[in-house]
Amino acid sequence: MRVPSWAGELARYAFLSLLVAWVLVPLAIATIYAFTPLEVYYSDAILPNSLTAEHLRTLWVLGAGEAFVRSVFVGVLTVFLSFLIGLPGGYALSRYVFPGRDAIKLGIIATRMFPIIVISVSLLKTFFALGLNDTLIGLALAHTAMALPFVVLITGSIFGGIPRDVEEAGLVFGLSSIGVFLRVTLPLAAPGLAAAGLFTFLLSWNEVFMASVLTLTNRTLPAFILVSAFATPTEPIRFAAAFLMILPALLFMLFARRYLVTMWAMAAR
Amino acid sequence: MASIMLEGIVKRFGKTVALRGVNLEVRDGEAMVLLGPSGCGKTTTLRIVAGLERPDEGRVVFGGRDVTNLPPKDRNVAMVFQSYALWPHMRVFDNIAFPLKIRKVESSEVRRRVRWAAELLEIEHLLDRYPHQLSGGQQQRVAVARAIVTEPEVLLMDEPLSNLDAILRVKMRSEIKKLQRRLGVTMVYVTHDQVEAMVIGDRVAVMNYGEVQQVGSPQEIYNEPANTFVATFIGSPQMNIVKGVISGGLLSLLGTQIEGVEGVEGEVLVGFRPERIVIGDGDLKFPAIVDFVEDLGSDVIVHLSVEGAGELVIAKLRGAHASLKPGEKVLAGVMRSDIHIFDPKTGRALKHGV
Incomplete structure (x- = not known):
């Protein structure tokens, strides 16, 4: 018996629809209920007939605004620091063959074996000694440590995707090694690096364990939400908090989708 | 500059x-x-x-x-x-x-x-x-x-x-x-x-x-x-190199001999280019049997096996020789000036033209 061709297509689209729904339905629920008035939410209605920003305002009053700004600050600082340290490392790993190169690569991956929560506790002790406890710089340093392996490996792969002889042409035609890096390598790597940067920002943005352990009054958004919003019994407020958390990631995906594909493609070459 | x-x-x-x-x-x-x-x-x-x-x-x-x-x-x-x-x-x-x-x-x-x-x-x-x-x-x-x-x-x-x-x-x-x-x-x-x-x-x-x-x-x-x-390495097909012996000015190779080769004695390697081989002419002539013919249009590459000597020689001839058939007997020849002598141990050239 032959299966008609439309049946295959139907099955394919049914599966894809399921997959998309699996991602989109929770997002939609969180977004809709974040703006649903309390009386509607606790009634029998499934969808609201009016929207309200009241829950976001409540979060704001509780301190979500400051937490948001802190998260952005920590995220930006994390990207800056991890690229400052990780970019040269990635370049060296991709371009130079030296003794112990593979061991170093393995070591970098191995650092990810330790659960972040374990590191956070011991870090707190150190941070007390250094006076970095409950500071955003301290948290950014911790996030840098967390993001560094990713930055080294992904930038290494991106640089590895740029042909060596394009750089050598730069050397032959009059540039120094640094000149080649700035005027040939970096422009070619820029799209991939931009995506890696945004990705690193999100790593920091989403990180909640270290943020909760290392800070008390200076909490970033996820840590703030964990202790305040999720402690409230009012569910729409939790949805509003979730919406606040998802928003930057969604915007990022929307704008950087093309670059993300480029980044992974460059890294996979 | x-x-x-x-x-x-x-x-x-x-x-x-x-x-x-x-x-x-x-x-x-x-x-x-x-x-x-x-x-x-x-x-x-x-x-x-x-x-x-x-x-x-x-x-x-x-x-x-x-x-x-x-x-x-x-x-x-x-x-x-x-x-x-x-x-x-x-x-x-x-x-x-x-x-x-x-x-x-x-x-x-x-x-x-x-x-x-x-x-x-x-x-x-x-x-x-x-x-x-x-x-x-x-x-x-x-x-x-x-x-x-x-x-x-x-x-x-x-x-x-x-x-x-x-x-x-x-x-x-x-x-x-x-x-x-x-x-x-x-x-x-x-x-x-x-x-x-x-x-x-x-x-x-x-x-x-x-x-x-x-x-x-x-x-x-x-x-x-x-x-x-x-x-x-230079020339296509590559130069034929066969074993030979010189004693008292007499160079023996491919079951034939040529006189008056001065200055070198003993076992040698003898080289000559495929495109310098002529049929029925030359200072050094050796009988051979046609093994295989590659017709390139303008030229013919002919694989020759040399009777008795057990050596294979490649000749590049003018297109007019395309009628040669496998099994056919020919008399192949080379001019003295086209023969190169090499040291069999080091491969170094000893003489160009004999």
Whole structure:
């Protein structure tokens, strides 16, 4: 018996629809209920007939605004620091063959074996000694440590995707090694690096364990939400908090989708 | 313009020795071709001249100036890469102009020079395009334009034609030769294609096993190969090499003999080129049986087995001999002047013409 061709297509689209729904339905629920008035939410209605920003305002009053700004600050600082340290490392790993190169690569991956929560506790002790406890710089340093392996490996792969002889042409035609890096390598790597940067920002943005352990009054958004919003019994407020958390990631995906594909493609070459 | 001297260049990569003492002089304004099979060290030699690799031993001298430890940018060289290595984020104009901009040449002069180079390579209409919008041949022209725009002392080419199709390759190799003559620039050109080497080189350096085997004009290399490697590497089909013995001026080979071979005694290797074999004529004649015939139209490649001697000889004959049939008996011959004698142990040439 032959299966008609439309049946295959139907099955394919049914599966894809399921997959998309699996991602989109929770997002939609969180977004809709974040703006649903309390009386509607606790009634029998499934969808609201009016929207309200009241829950976001409540979060704001509780301190979500400051937490948001802190998260952005920590995220930006994390990207800056991890690229400052990780970019040269990635370049060296991709371009130079030296003794112990593979061991170093393995070591970098191995650092990810330790659960972040374990590191956070011991870090707190150190941070007390250094006076970095409950500071955003301290948290950014911790996030840098967390993001560094990713930055080294992904930038290494991106640089590895740029042909060596394009750089050598730069050397032959009059540039120094640094000149080649700035005027040939970096422009070619820029799209991939931009995506890696945004990705690193999100790593920091989403990180909640270290943020909760290392800070008390200076909490970033996820840590703030964990202790305040999720402690409230009012569910729409939790949805509003979730919406606040998802928003930057969604915007990022929307704008950087093309670059993300480029980044992974460059890294996979 | 400058001459180039390589003195005792040794280069190792880990445990592999890529170059074992290369000595080479490239004269001012000369086109020198480095020719050899892959892995012979020709590209490494070129990269050492460019400054992209540092030699472990030896010196690189440009016109009396020791540049061994100078980075490429301080050598005033230009290079055409095998992959062209155009900068993908720049338009053709900027690719050609970039070496000038690095040297802080004034912008009106940059435009003038880019026009000049683009006209010479016939790529004026491509200046606004990006490299990925060009065909292989066009990219190649851009790479050459970029290399000549700064009027370098030394122009280096690393198998620049190997990625082109056959027709374009033949066209470009004569164009590159004319361009080099016209500019009078000292050129080092790397290739594994012997025809390309013969067309482009004023002189050719044949390399193998990280050493220069012979340096000479294309004629010298063809007519007076320094050893069996050069003899068999140059020419197609490759030179026939058979065993022979000389005693008292009498050379015995292929079941026949020839008198008056002076100056060498004992076992030798005897070489003669397939295209120098004639049927039914020659100073040295040997009977043979036709094994196999490859008809190329203009020429015929005939495989001959020599009776009694157990040797196989390849002959390249005029197309008129296409009627030869396998199994047919012929009398093949070679002129005295076309016979080369080599030392059987070292492979070194002892005599050209007997």
